[in-house]
Each structure stands twice: as structure tokens, then as C-alpha cells.
Ligand SMILES: [Fe+2]
């Protein structure tokens with residue numbers, strides 16, 4: 001009997017509480033980061049990148065118990081708020097093909113292996129011959145969140161894709177690529193943080209389903225981070241800090257679009273929105289703290305061992 005009780009109180013984020021207070025929620029965020037973003041995991045994900053250049057393979061997922069997903073598995077937050085964030089998670093990276101083509105265009109002249117990893121291989125007329133690993137992994141996320149949403153609500157989620165800027169060269173390929181990588185890093189950081197938040201507020205089959213795209217995002221974050229450290233050999237914490245604001249406002253934009261015209265934003269939900277922002281900001285920060293700790297392990301010689309001599313001699317000029 002004791003064992004059954006334990007199973008009900010422990011989940012992938014550590015101790016499970018029906019109505020966690022803020023400190024308990026923080027403990028769950030930290031527990032997930034310790035497990036899924038340990039220095040060992042991040043190093044392992046980065047060291048896999050050179051292998052992906054020559055033998056590209058998408059990361060395997062554990063199977064998802066779709067029938068086991070239930071609204072009761074949302075914990076410590078109003079289901080409406082959880083569903084808003086879930087819907088935003090589905091929308092953030094759509095349309096993925098346009099995003100991967102954009103990355104390919106920025107990277108192909110300077111880092112053809114990385115261009116292939118992200119965007120695949122194209123023929124001279126621009127037709128796709130091979131889909132990139134990054135795109136293969138990313139394109140599973142939106143349908144997964146839609147299916148979870150449908151399982152929780154019985155309704156189909158209408159996804160409104162973002163508009164993609166596309167390839168906009170300025171004539172300075174290094175600078176363009178640098179800025180592009182920063183924007184991809186911030187998106188991966190944002191997705192990682194949002195999926196972590198969703199796992200903190202879920203348990204059981206619902207939480208286990210979200211753990212699959214989460215591990216893809218951590219995989220991308222570690223690979224892009226390490227690759228960028230090697231390619232640009234300079235710190236970009238400040239640029240990333242600036243982009244957190246953009247990510248939060250992107251999330252807000254999706255939420256407002258989704259709730260416009262109905263009464264979901266009543267007074268009690270407004271209070272929930274405030275604690276949501278506090279928790280999300282905490283999650284973003286903890287993820288960055290972990291990345292900075294891992295960053296100390298990434299010596300020049302280790303990065304050279306992984307990728308060879310970096311083709312960039314001069315650090316890029318300051319990004320405006
Ligand atoms: Fe994603």
C-alpha cells in the first residue's frame with residue numbers, strides 16, 4: 001500500500017503536490033532542470049553534433065500513452081491557463097519548413113554541415129532533397145501539442161502560424177549568420193523553458209508526453225550553444241537577455257489572440273496570469289544559469305576537438 005502512495009506523489013518533476021505553492025513549484029522546476037539539463041546531458045547532446053553532420057538521424061522518442069492523457073493531470077494551475085500555454089507552445093515554431101529554409105540560407109555559405117543539419121539538402125532549383133534533422137525533430141512538436149490539446153479538451157486546436165522574415169542578407173554574411181544563430185538560440189531557450197513549465201504543472205501520461213519535445217529542445221539548445229561558442233568564440237549572454245523580452249511578448253501575443261473576444265481573462269485568471277509570468281521568468285532564468293555553468297566546460301581545445309579549427313578569425317562586430 002505504501003508503494004502505491006509513493007507512486008502517486010512522485011513524478012518526473014520530483015514531489016507532486018495537488019496545489020503547490022510557489023516554493024514547491026520552484027523546487028519542481030529545479031528538479032526537472034537537474035534531471036534533463038545536467039552538465040552531463042548537455043555535453044552528451046553537444047558531442048553528438050559532429051556525428052550528425054555525417055550520419056544524420058532524428059532523436060528517438062519514447063512512446064506516448066495518448067489514451068492515458070487526462071485533464072486531471074493538470075496540477076497547480078487553472079486548466080484554461082495551462083491550455084493557453086499549450087496552444088502557444090504549438091504555435092511558436094510553426095511554420096517549421098519556412099524556419100528551416102531560413103536557417104539553411106544563412107548557414108550554407110559559411111557552415112554547410114550545420115546548414116544541412118538544420119535545413120537539409122536542396123537541388124539547384126531549390127527543391128528539397130533531404131530534410132534536415134532539426135526540422136525532422138521540430139515538425140513533430142506542433143502535431144504533438146495539438147493532439148495533447150485535443151485529448152484534454154475534445155476540441156481541435158486551430159494553429160495560427162507565425163510570419164517568417166525569411167532570408168534577408170545585408171552583404172555581411174558573418175554578421176547575418178551570427179544574428180540568425182542568436183535568434184534560433186533564443187527560440188530554443190524559450191521553447192525549453194515553456195515546455196519545462198508545462199511539465200511542472202502536469203503529471204502522469206500528460207507530463208511524460210511533454211517530456212518528449214522537451215528533450216528535443218534541450219538537444220537543440222546544447223548543440224546550437226556549443227556550435228556558436230566554437231564558431232563565434234564570444235559571449236552572447238547580453239544579446240540573449242534582450243531576446244527574453246521578445247519571447248515573453250510573443251507568448252503574450254498568442255495568448256491575447258487566442259482569448260480575444262471571450263471572457264477567459266476574468267479577474268481570478270488575471271491573478272493566475274501574474275503568477276504564470278513570475279514562474280516563467282524563474283524558469284527562463286534557471287535554464288540560463290544552467291547553461292552558463294555548463295559553458296565553463298566548453299574550452300577552446302574541447303570545441304576544436306569536436307569541430308576542428310573554427311573558420312572565424314575575427315569576432316563579429318557588435319550587434320546593434
Ligand atoms: Fe520545437
Ligand SMILES: [Fe+2]
Nearest residue numbers: 188216217220
Ligand atoms: Fe527546437
